[in-house]
Amino acid sequence: MHNxxxxxxxxDDAALLSLEHQVHLEEVLGGHSWQVDLQQPRFDFACVTRTITCTAFHLLGSAAPGPGTWLWAWANPSGFPEAVVAASARLRDFGLQYGIQELASAEVPFSALPGAPTEAHLAAGLLTEAAKAVTGRWTSYNGDAGGGTRAAFLVEHPDFRLPPPEPARVMRVIQQALAGLRLTDHRRALHSYAVKRGLGADFSGEQGRITGPGFEAVVEFDGYGRVAGIKAGLSAPHGG
Incomplete structure (x- = not known):
């Protein structure tokens, strides 16, 4: 990462890998309710057939519709345990190091975020996405904290880890991201996903090439650096 x-x-760095983790989380949880005790600390998902107790969780902050601002957990006057807010403090330090005010400021107006969202869950989602790219923790949960306020967490459990990359799933993630996510730099977002997912990534020329077990995708970019088309196909495994 550079200055x-x-x-x-x-x-952009977080977009696709975050999307895949959130889709996987929905598949794991199904219908559920959640409960958190910040003092104990403990975070549980009560699913249809079992309860999943997170092995670790991190409170990032909260988005309140009244003032229209996001408050980082490290700056919350409620005084949460250090273990619960340590990730948010790390993000503050990272923001100070790189001059990223959205991370360094204790309170961030919704209007200062990309797209100027007016809804709390959308604002919380943006800050959470950035947090994932910095912390390398990719599964999040955005819950109702009462009064329209949304609390954002990073949650960890072995069942939340992604399975090995598989051709159809990788292409589905790419297509869903291109159709539904606000990506500023398509080349950066796709390259970041491929590298972080453990796929082959060659974006040195005008095209981008993503390779993985049993598949290859060639990405064409237009004059604005946006994806103009993708040609994907199955390939024979090495040594097959």
Whole structure:
């Protein structure tokens, strides 16, 4: 990471891998309720057939619709345990190091975020995405904290880890991201996903090439650096 790193860069870096983790989380949880005790600390998901107790969780902050601001957990006057807010403090330090005010400021107006969201869950989602790119923890949960306020967490459990990459799933993630996510730099977002997912990534020329077990995808970019088309196909495994 370099000194010209921006908040928008972090969003692109996180976008696709975060999407895949959130889809996987939905598959694991199904219908559920959740409960958190910040003092104990403990975070549980009560699913249809079992309860999943997170092996670790991290409170990032909360988005309140009244003032229209996000408050980082490290700056919350409620005085949460250090273990619960340590990740948010790390993000503050990272923001100070790279001059990213969205991470360094205790309180962030919704209007200062990309797209100027007006809804709390959307604002919380943006800060959470950036947090993932910095912390390397990819599964999040955005819950109702009462009064319209949304609390954002990073949650950890072995069942939340992704399975090995598989051709159809990888292409589905790419297509869903291109159709539904706000990506600023398509090349950066796709390259970041491929590298972080353990796939082959060659974006040195005008095209981008992503390779993995049994598949290859060639990405064409237009004059604005946006994806103009993708040609994907199955390939024979090495040694097959």
């Amino acid at each position: 010209s790193l921006t908040f928008t860069d972090l969003l």
